[in-house]
Amino acid sequence: MSAVTMVKVGPHDGGVRLDRWFKKNYPAFSYIQVEKMLRKGQIRIDGKRAKASTRLEPGQEIRVPPAPEKSNVDRPRKSASEVVLSREEMQAVRDMVIYKDDWVLAINKPAGLAVQGGTGQSKHLDGMLDALRYDKQEKPKLVHRLDKDTSGVLLLARNDAAARVMTKAFKGKTTKKIYWALVAAVPPQKKGWIYLPLEKQAGAQGEKMVVDYDRGKESLTLYNRVDKVGRKVAWVALMPLTGRTHQLRAHCGALEAPILGDGKYGGKNAYPLGDKLSKDMMLHAREIAIPHPDDGTTLRIRADLSPHMVNAWETLGFNPNHGESSVELLEGYAGDLAHCPPQEIRNFFNDKEDKDHD
Helix, strand or coil: CCCCEEEECCHHHCCCEHHHHHHHHCCCCCHHHHHHHHHHCCCEECCEECCCCCECCCCCEEEECCCCCCCCCCCCCCCCCCCCCCHHHHHHHHCCEEEECCCEEEEEECCCCECCCECCECCEHHHHHHHHCCCCCCCCEECCCCCCCCEEEEEEECCHHHHHHHHHHHHCCCCEEEEEEEECCCCCCCEEEEECCEEEEEECCEEEEEECCCCCECCEEEEEEEEEECCCEEEEEEEECCCCCCHHHHHHHHCCCCECCCHHHHHHHHCCCHHHCCCCCCEEEEEEEEECCCCCCEEEEECCCCHHHHHHHHHHCCCHHHHCHHHHHHHHHHHHHHHCCCHHHHHHHHCCCCCCCC
16 A cells, blocks of 8 residues: 555444454554554544544544555464465365355355364364455354364354354354254154253363253253164254254263264264264254344255265165255244243243353
């Protein structure tokens, strides 16, 4: 930039702090430089001096001075969480995208890809988001998570306003999620609910969610049995009405019907067919319905089964089309329970917000 420019605040930046606006739109300016220019009055809003904490309003005009020369101190460093991707790897990340508009981006996350980094985790989606900027100056933002070994729909916000709205939707009860899973037992009822309080505890396999009636947080999952093979394996559609960490895995494990491939919650029981199926976990985020952050209309995104689950369905003779009615069935079932809940879960439907989502 070689001259002063006047930039109008867009509708998506309403409520954003001035310093964060610069970080998003003018990353060449360091935080120290922005503070210095504000003190000198070189950065102004509608001709008036401003502070870094000033909240912007759509239509305001920001005076943006020329970018100063960078010193070694000011030169930005690549975040330790970012992953350096080759051109082929960047394309592979973009190939995961199944939906995109100006507010929301959705991917079909493959099993085995962690969403965020951790100890010994060098490859993760959070470090790859730079590949999903497209026409935006900022990277998309994570608004919820999936386990590393769970595949399926993962939503990203493409601006700050969308991130705020979507995060609130996931914490509340306006987002509906449907998962498909293979479990190592056959539920006797066609549909039902699992209401078990969950608490995180340390164990031999690391932290794990366990049923704890004294300290656990209430957790409610609805299920529909879609198909079965004898008495060993069933295909179930699951709708979590709370979002506890590992909720579906812990609930199925506690009922001695662990998700296939989930050794952490099922041990040896998670592999009832031996080598006939992949050892990977058979849990897939099939569909998400969420109010669109722009106009509030329902945005419904569906993700195809991952390859290892496609092979399992073919091996077991399951027809994926038979599971499509589960969405309508479980949404209707959730509505019925909300209007006339069983005594055990009556208090759940009086809560306003789910404080722990995954």
